[in-house]
Amino acid sequence: MPGLRHRDLDLQERVTRVLADELKQLINLPPSSTILVIGLGNEHVTADALGPMVVNKLFVTRHLFEYMPHVLGDGKGYRSIAAVSPGVLGLTGIETSEIVRGIVERVQPDAVIAVDALASRSLSRVNATIQLSDAGIQPGAGVGNNRRALDKETLGIPVIAIGVPTVVEAATIAGDAIELVLNQLREQVPGNAATALFDQLSSVEKWHLVKEVLEPVENNLVVTPKEVDDFMENVAYIVAKGLNVALHPAMTFEDADLVTH
Structure with a gap:
C-alpha cells in the first residue's frame, strides 16, 4: 500500500x-x-x-x-x-x-x-x-x-x-538501484554483454554481492x-x-x- x-x-x-x-x-x-x-x-x-x-x-x-x-x-x-x-x-x-x-x-x-x-x-x-x-x-x-x-x-x-x-539496508538500496540501471540498459541495448553476469544472479545473490562490498568499509548503513x-x-x-x-x-x-x- x-x-x-x-x-x-x-x-x-x-x-x-x-x-x-x-x-x-x-x-x-x-x-x-x-x-x-x-x-x-x-x-x-x-x-x-x-x-x-x-x-x-x-x-x-x-x-x-x-x-x-x-x-x-x-x-x-x-x-x-x-x-x-x-x-x-x-x-x-x-x-x-x-x-x-x-x-x-x-x-x-x-x-x-x-x-x-x-x-x-x-x-x-x-x-x-x-x-x-x-x-x-x-x-x-x-x-x-x-x-x-x-x-x-x-x-x-x-x-x-x-x-x-x-x-x-544500504545494500538493499544499492542492489535495487543496480537492478533499475541494468533494466534500462537491457531496454536500450538488448543482449549487452556488460549485464550478462548480473542476469545469471538471483535478486538475493545480487543483494549479498553488494553487501559484501559495503560491509567491510562500514558503509552498509541502515536508513529510514x-x-x-x-x-x-x-x-x-x-x-x-x-x-x-x-x-x-x-x-x-x-x-x-x-x-x-
Missing part, C-alpha cells in the same frame, strides 16, 4: 478494516481468552518505536476485569487484554525473550501478539506494508541482532506477529525515509485500532476511534 506513506484518512480507514478482519481470523480464540500484547522495539529510536507506540494506544482490560468489573458492564464482548513494552537489551540488560517468558508464566495468557518494526529486503515494502504471521518473531533479526525467538516453541502458546518495515515521524504516528494508530476491534468483539470502529488515542 504505497499510499500508506502519506496521510490519507480514507486509505487508513480501509486498511484498518482489512487488518482487523485478518487479525480476527488469526486470533481465533473465544471471548473469554486472555491475550498479552508485546510492543517490541526501542521507544527512543523513532523507526524502532512501533511496538511501544501501539501498546500506548491499546484498550487494555485485564485490570478492569479484576478490580473494576462494573466499568465493562457484564463484560460480554470484551477480552482480558494485557500489554507491555519490554524495551531492548541495550537499555534493560535483559533479553526480551526472558522478560516475555517471565510475564507469560505469571499472567498465563492464551496467546501473545508481538508488534515490531522490521528491516525490509525491498524498498517497495518500506513504510508501505503491514505484515502478519502466526509463526512468531525473532526480535532484532532484521538488523543482525539475532535474539531468541518468540514463538509457540519458546513460550508454549500461539504467537502472532505484526510487523511494519520501517528501515532498509525522512517522513518516518509522521508515518510512525499514522501506522501505530492503524495497527492499534485494528487490534482494538479484533481483540474486543463488542467494539465498533467508532468506539475504537475514541479509545485509540
Whole structure:
C-alpha cells in the first residue's frame, strides 16, 4: 500500500478494516481468552518505536476485569487484554525473550501478539506494508541482532506477529538501484554483454554481492525515509485500532476511534 506513506484518512480507514478482519481470523480464540500484547522495539529510536507506540494506544482490560468489573458492564464482548513494552537489551540488560517468558508464566495468557518494526529486503515494502504471521518473531533479526525467538516453541502458546518495515539496508538500496540501471540498459541495448553476469544472479545473490562490498568499509548503513515521524504516528494508530476491534468483539470502529488515542 504505497499510499500508506502519506496521510490519507480514507486509505487508513480501509486498511484498518482489512487488518482487523485478518487479525480476527488469526486470533481465533473465544471471548473469554486472555491475550498479552508485546510492543517490541526501542521507544527512543523513532523507526524502532512501533511496538511501544501501539501498546500506548491499546484498550487494555485485564485490570478492569479484576478490580473494576462494573466499568465493562457484564463484560460480554470484551477480552482480558494485557500489554507491555519490554524495551531492548541495550537499555534493560535483559533479553526480551526472558522478560516475555517471565510475564507469560505469571499472567498465563492464551496467546501473545508481538508488534515490531522490521528491516525490509525491498524498498517497495518500506513504510508501505503491514505484515502478519502466526509463526512468531525473532526480535532484532532484521538488523543482525539475532535474539531468541518468540514463538509457540519458546513460550508454549500461539504467537502472532505484526510487523511494519520501517528501515532498509544500504545494500538493499544499492542492489535495487543496480537492478533499475541494468533494466534500462537491457531496454536500450538488448543482449549487452556488460549485464550478462548480473542476469545469471538471483535478486538475493545480487543483494549479498553488494553487501559484501559495503560491509567491510562500514558503509552498509541502515536508513529510514525522512517522513518516518509522521508515518510512525499514522501506522501505530492503524495497527492499534485494528487490534482494538479484533481483540474486543463488542467494539465498533467508532468506539475504537475514541479509545485509540
